[in-house]
Amino acid sequence: MLHCRLxxxxxxxxxxxxxxxxxxxxxxxxxxxxxxxxxxxxxKSSLIRxxxxxxxxxxxxxxxxxxxxxxxxxxxxxxxxxxxRALAFWTRLDGGAAQLERLGLAGLADVPVRYLSTGQxxxxxxxxxxxxxxxxxxxxxxxxGLDREGVELVQALTTEHCAGGGICLAxxxxxxxxxGMARIELADFAP
Amino acid sequence: MTAxxxxxxxxxxxLLGGGRRGGTVLPPLFFLAVAMLYPFAVGPDAPLLAxxxxxxxxxxxxxxAILPLDRLIEPDLELGMFDQWALxxxxxxxxxxxxxxxxxxxxxxxxxxxxxxxxxxxxxxASTLRTVELxxxxxxxxxxxxxxxxxxxxxxxxxxxALAGLLTIPLAVPLLVFGAGSLAPGGAGGxxxxxxxxxxxxxxxxxxxxxxxxxxxx
Numbered sequence: 409m410l411h412c413r414l415x416x417x418x419x420x421x422x423x424x425x426x427x428x429x430x431x432x433x434x435x436x437x438x439x440x441x442x443x444x445x446x447x448x449x450x451x452k453s454s455l456i457r458x459x460x461x462x463x464x465x466x467x468x469x470x471x472x473x474x475x476x477x478x479x480x481x482x483x484x485x486x487x488x489x490x491x492x493r494a495l496a497f498w499t500r501l502d503g504g505a506a507q508l509e510r511l512g513l514a515g516l517a518d519v520p521v522r523y524l525s526t527g528q529x530x531x532x533x534x535x536x537x538x539x540x541x542x543x544x545x546x547x548x549x550x551x552x553g554l555d556r557e558g559v560e561l562v563q564a565l566t567t568e569h570c571a572g573g574g575i576c577l578a579x580x581x582x583x584x585x586x587x588g589m590a591r592i593e594l595a596d597f598a599p
Numbered sequence: 600m601t602a603x604x605x606x607x608x609x610x611x612x613x614l615l616g617g618g619r620r621g622g623t624v625l626p627p628l629f630f631l632a633v634a635m636l637y638p639f640a641v642g643p644d645a646p647l648l649a650x651x652x653x654x655x656x657x658x659x660x661x662x663x664a665i666l667p668l669d670r671l672i673e674p675d676l677e678l679g680m681f682d683q684w685a686l687x688x689x690x691x692x693x694x695x696x697x698x699x700x701x702x703x704x705x706x707x708x709x710x711x712x713x714x715x716x717x718x719x720x721x722x723x724x725a726s727t728l729r730t731v732e733l734x735x736x737x738x739x740x741x742x743x744x745x746x747x748x749x750x751x752x753x754x755x756x757x758x759x760x761a762l763a764g765l766l767t768i769p770l771a772v773p774l775l776v777f778g779a780g781s782l783a784p785g786g787a788g789g790x791x792x793x794x795x796x797x798x799x800x801x802x803x804x805x806x807x808x809x810x811x812x813x814x815x816x817x
Binding site: 457464482483484487 | 602680686816
């Protein structure tokens with residue numbers, strides 16, 4: 409298995425004129441998971457995007473070894489396409505296989521993405537993530553819109569991913585039950 | 600390379616495929632409508648139509664190129680596609696370069712095809728039509744590059760679609776001057792100059808568009 413690592417040193421994030429957090433450090437080795445908790449607006453999503461390289465840090469360094477997969481509020485699936493074909497675009501890029509059954513989407517393969525419910529879209533985004541086979545998972549509010557069964561499924565998938573030597577960084581205001589998962593309150597790092 | 604091929608395939612399916620992202624046929628139809636309206640407006644004066652028709656075709660082509668701008672970049676930004684590509688190490692520059700190619704394939708050849716009936720409507724002779732077609736072949740790639748660049752710059756802005764049109768028109772003036780200028784007596788160098796402007800626009804587009812997409816994340 410390829411080595412993966414995710415670490416942040418003395419990280420600070422600024423959005424507009426406001427510094428959201430500063431002095432944040434963590435290091436994740438294979439098999440470790442971290443739950444970033446906090447109220448709306450403390451910078452959880454910004455942290456996820458910083459770690460993914462989509463935003464530039466205001467200060468500090470991010471060290472990332474290994475491919476990262478992101479699930480956030482955008483499913484990144486073409487709305488007019490049937491679910492299976494929308495996912496097929498990503499499997500062509502990633503070389504993996506679509507994971508519809510695992511996420512309880514098997515019956516929805518022919519349904520255009522725009523007709524899916526919020527929870528079904530979240531499941532579809534997770535199917536995309538599974539197909540990507542990234543070592544590092546970046547989950548931004550992965551439980552939003554999911555029913556209880558869906559929440560348990562995400563927790564099981566995350567547990568499995570970490571047991572297989574993956575890393576997971578999850579930002580959520582909800583509780584996220586994965587064995588051995590560390591937790592930080594982002595509000596503690598507010599300036 | 601397989602990633603870029605997959606991107607091109609998706610772009611073409613979106614831009615060409617049965618009006619998914621709307622109207623492959625819309626720009627050529629609009630172009631033909633302008634060519635049809637012009638004789639109604641100036642009257643059935645055949646020599647006047649033949650003399651000015653080439654210029655009208657160029658103006659119509661430029662206006663038709665503005666129509667699809669709002670569908671080129673913004674929907675993918677909203678869907679989060681660019682974020683997913685960035686995480687997979689596909690640079691925004693490549694995405695934009697592929698998009699320029701797909702956009703040109705979706706509107707350039709159709710526009711050149713529509714120029715044939717348009718020239719008949721305007722009473723343009725065969726040798727002028729040949730110059731117009733060569734000029735469009737040299738100029739439409741530049742129009743496509745310009746369109747994608749402007750679409751990336753205005754994506755996510757309020758009134759972005761209208762702004763994109765207003766930005767494109769002045770920037771396309773060099774293409775229009777050289778393209779339509781190639782129709783004037785002694786304007787044979789115009790096509791080469793149109794091609795040169797196109798090359799400049801094609802060279803700039805991926806970097807300007809890529810920077811615009813990255814900037815929209817901040």
